Amino acid sequence: xRAYLRFLLFSGSVIGLLMTFAWWRFRPNRFDxxxxxxxxxxxxxxxxxxxxxxxxxxxxxxxxxAGVDFKYYGGPGPQHFMTEQNGGGVAxxxxxxxxxxxIFFTNGxxxxxxxxxxxxxxxxxxxxxxxxxxGEALRFEDVTxxxxxxxxxxxxxxxxGDYDNDGFPDLFVCEYGRHxxxxxxxxxxFEDVTxxxxxxxSLWAASAAFGDLDGDGNLDLYVxxxxxWSPDEPACYTQHQPPVHIxxxxxxxxxxxxxxxxxxxxxxxxxxxxxxxIAVQDGKGLDVVLADFDGDRKLDIYVANxxxxxxxxxxxxxxxxxxxxxxxxxxxxxxxxxMSGMGIACADYNGDGLLDLYVTNFENEVNSFFENLxxxxxxxxxxxxxxxxxxxxxxGFGAVLADFDLDHYPDLxxxxxxxxxxxxxxxxxxxxxxxxxxxxxxxxxxxDVSRNAGNYFQQKWLGRAVATGDLDNDGDTDVVVTQLxxxxxxxxxxxxxxxxxxxxxxxxxxxxxxxxxxxxxYQVEERTWTLLIPAGGGYQASSDHRLLLAVHDNTTGKLxxxxxxxxxxxxxxxxxxxxxxxxxxxx
Numbered sequence: 001x002r003a004y005l006r007f008l009l010f011s012g013s014v015i016g017l018l019m020t021f022a023w024w025r026f027r028p029n030r031f032d033x034x035x036x037x038x039x040x041x042x043x044x045x046x047x048x049x050x051x052x053x054x055x056x057x058x059x060x061x062x063x064x065x066a067g068v069d070f071k072y073y074g075g076p077g078p079q080h081f082m083t084e085q086n087g088g089g090v091a092x093x094x095x096x097x098x099x100x101x102x103i104f105f106t107n108g109x110x111x112x113x114x115x116x117x118x119x120x121x122x123x124x125x126x127x128x129x130x131x132x133x134x135g136e137a138l139r140f141e142d143v144t145x146x147x148x149x150x151x152x153x154x155x156x157x158x159x160x161g162d163y164d165n166d167g168f169p170d171l172f173v174c175e176y177g178r179h180x181x182x183x184x185x186x187x188x189x190f191e192d193v194t195x196x197x198x199x200x201x202s203l204w205a206a207s208a209a210f211g212d213l214d215g216d217g218n219l220d221l222y223v224x225x226x227x228x229w230s231p232d233e234p235a236c237y238t239q240h241q242p243p244v245h246i247x248x249x250x251x252x253x254x255x256x257x258x259x260x261x262x263x264x265x266x267x268x269x270x271x272x273x274x275x276x277x278i279a280v281q282d283g284k285g286l287d288v289v290l291a292d293f294d295g296d297r298k299l300d301i302y303v304a305n306x307x308x309x310x311x312x313x314x315x316x317x318x319x320x321x322x323x324x325x326x327x328x329x330x331x332x333x334x335x336x337x338x339m340s341g342m343g344i345a346c347a348d349y350n351g352d353g354l355l356d357l358y359v360t361n362f363e364n365e366v367n368s369f370f371e372n373l374x375x376x377x378x379x380x381x382x383x384x385x386x387x388x389x390x391x392x393x394x395x396g397f398g399a400v401l402a403d404f405d406l407d408h409y410p411d412l413x414x415x416x417x418x419x420x421x422x423x424x425x426x427x428x429x430x431x432x433x434x435x436x437x438x439x440x441x442x443x444x445x446x447x448d449v450s451r452n453a454g455n456y457f458q459q460k461w462l463g464r465a466v467a468t469g470d471l472d473n474d475g476d477t478d479v480v481v482t483q484l485x486x487x488x489x490x491x492x493x494x495x496x497x498x499x500x501x502x503x504x505x506x507x508x509x510x511x512x513x514x515x516x517x518x519x520x521x522y523q524v525e526e527r528t529w530t531l532l533i534p535a536g537g538g539y540q541a542s543s544d545h546r547l548l549l550a551v552h553d554n555t556t557g558k559l560x561x562x563x564x565x566x567x568x569x570x571x572x573x574x575x576x577x578x579x580x581x582x583x584x585x586x587x
Contacts, residue, residue, distance in 0.1 A: 161210025469544025
């Protein structure tokens with residue numbers, strides 16, 4: 001009898017292994033496409049190849065000379081843990097409110113040698129902007145210890161927002177196994193208030209975004225969670241001989257529900273994801289953006305999911321949301337298949353006043369560009385915009401839409417880099433990949449101008465998060481990129497600028513003081529342009545909360561502000577000067 005039972009157990013184990021192998025060998029296209037026989041960075045010739053035309057967009061890589069020498073700890077290693085492939089995040093945050101953007105980086109860890117054993121270099125880090133004045137060279141200093149931010153963990157994304165309306169931006173940090181909410185005391189230091197604020201959790205958080213989702217004047221918090229995983233699980237292998245160790249992917253893994261923390265207005269949050277309708281069980285979230293996509297003056301939620309449909313949660317009021325991604329055309333590719341959603345970029349790319357979405361995907365999957373047709377109805381237009389050939393060979397992570405050359409049309413920046421090192425297969429695969437900058441041709445097409453945009457784009461990286469902001473206050477948009485295996489990068493914008501810019505800062509009074517997701521429509525010389533204060537996006541990133549308006553000299557304009565609490569305010573600006581601070585209700 002015992003022998004028979006042993007036989008049954010052995011047979012069941014064999015069948016289970018065969019079923020697992022069959023699933024692994026014949027599962028959806030993420031792995032098969034990643035191991036197809038072709039070069040992963042060779043671009044086809046023709047209209048969609050890299051442009052050789054002269055482009056005004058230029059960047060200079062200056063991190064080291066600016067005093068920022070930071071390398072993410074716990075990146076890809078011989079054990080191929082799943083936590084090694086996705087981090088880490090970046091926030092551009094003026095934490096001391098001196099008018100200069102500072103830089104916060106999350107940091108990683110390692111199961112074999114935890115970050116605590118390494119010491120302060122493996123902590124999350126805060127670099128204060130100590131540039132002397134406009135026109136001077138950018139300089140930063142590490143103030144992590146004096147700011148009280150020494151902390152160790154498997155850091156992923158981060159989000160900046162003034163959740164208590166005291167005038168100083170706070171930080172939320174996503175990690176594998178826990179979260180951290182850092183309250184800005186206003187004296188140059190932070191306090192960990194995770195437990196008393198009610199936002200502690202053990203799920204694998206990837207990205208987060210602050211935003212006032214119920215219009216009560218307080219920033220709520222959305223946390224996109226990834227998959228259920230344990231370091232006890234063995235590494236995965238390719239089917240080739242000899243097999244290649246790789247970090248396991250999300251296919252076949254249980255997704256984790258996202259979290260929605262409602263701000264109670266007294267420093268505490270209440271997690272209401274299930275009652276709000278956002279706690280969908282099969283989500284595998286990697287990035288999130290909050291914005292009003294249907295024009296009803298309530299903030300909606302868009303989530304990029306890995307290997308399952310992306311989510312579009314329309315705000316129905318009273319903290320209730322309806323998931324409509326498939327029916328509104330923003331959940332799957334043009335072919336109707338779920339993609340490997342990584343990063344999100346959100347902006348009005350063609351000047352029609354509607355907010356559009358760009359989502360990065362896996363190698364051999366094209367990145368998706370969803371044009372908003374009105375009423376939060378979308379259609380994929382990446383093919384029409386010339387984006388398929390330049391994105392298919394890449395594995396995209398962070399992405400932003402920003403007007404780098406101040407011609408009114410937001411350009412694309414994409415950080416690329418694989419999660420698997422397949423070079424030993426000798427099949428033309430790239431591991432590190434070049435970043436890309438694609439110039440927006442007046443909302444008609446995007447042209448890859450990376451070749452002439454600076455030396456940074458001639459190198460290859462394991463690119464991850466992307467954040468944008470005017471670091472040197474010279475009136476154009478700079479970029480910070482996080483990378484695995486190499487120090488993070490600061491890209492100073494040295495583009496030839498045709499127009500000048502006006503820096504606009506919004507301060508809410510009845511709306512949240514930090515007016516995240518506010519839309520600004522400005523009319524100049526009979527043209528109307530729409531800008532969005534970012535809340536989320538960039539993949540594990542948080543960008544500048546100030547806006548740059550492209551204008552001509554001696555320009556008179558009309559500004560219409562749609563505050564995140566639904567209020568509309570019109571301001572006539574007789575002189576659009578270099579800096580405008582708009583306080584809600586004070587014209």
